Amino acid sequence: MSWIKKLQEKWGLKSLFQVVIVLIVFACTGFTVLFIREPILNLITGGGEKEWWMTVIYILLILPIYNVILLCYGFLFGQFAFFWKYEQKMLRRFGIKVNADKE
Template identity: 45%
Template sequence: MFKQLKEKWEVESNLQLILIFIVFSISGSGALLVRKLVFHLVDYTPDWPFWLTAIVYILTIVPAYQIMLMIFGTLFGQFTFFWKFEKKLLRRFGIKLDD
């Protein structure tokens, strides 16, 4: 399974793969902390309608997670991998960046 991931992601070593997993996990945990802070700041209550909760959640989690991927990816020496990852994601949203 790890061999397939390494080939798909064009990762050369097990250490690089481990660092990528660490960045994904730290970024995910960090985005949830940001969400908690933002929901506190906007005085969220469970009485909010689902559509409003979903909009605030998406506008909070998605950018926070992407920013944290780039920050932690850079700190862990994996900027190139995460920059390619971000460009691929942005292309799916119809945003093209020059290569």
């Protein structure tokens, strides 16, 4: 069984095309976070020298930003429902109650 078929089963997707779209959304989100890293760090540091603790602040800031970007790309690529379920699952793992039916 191919790895794409395994992902299709694991994620409960209907087609291999949908798996490819989901992977594209994850890739676009990752690239976007990569491109906004420097401006965010410059905002935190004021354009000065970057200390190690600023990276920690960046990581704490980027977690919610990543999730919002993921949902936006999911919407643009027509996979919002999948990514909304994905986000709800992640929030439950962090102990945050979500107003949705558990699967």
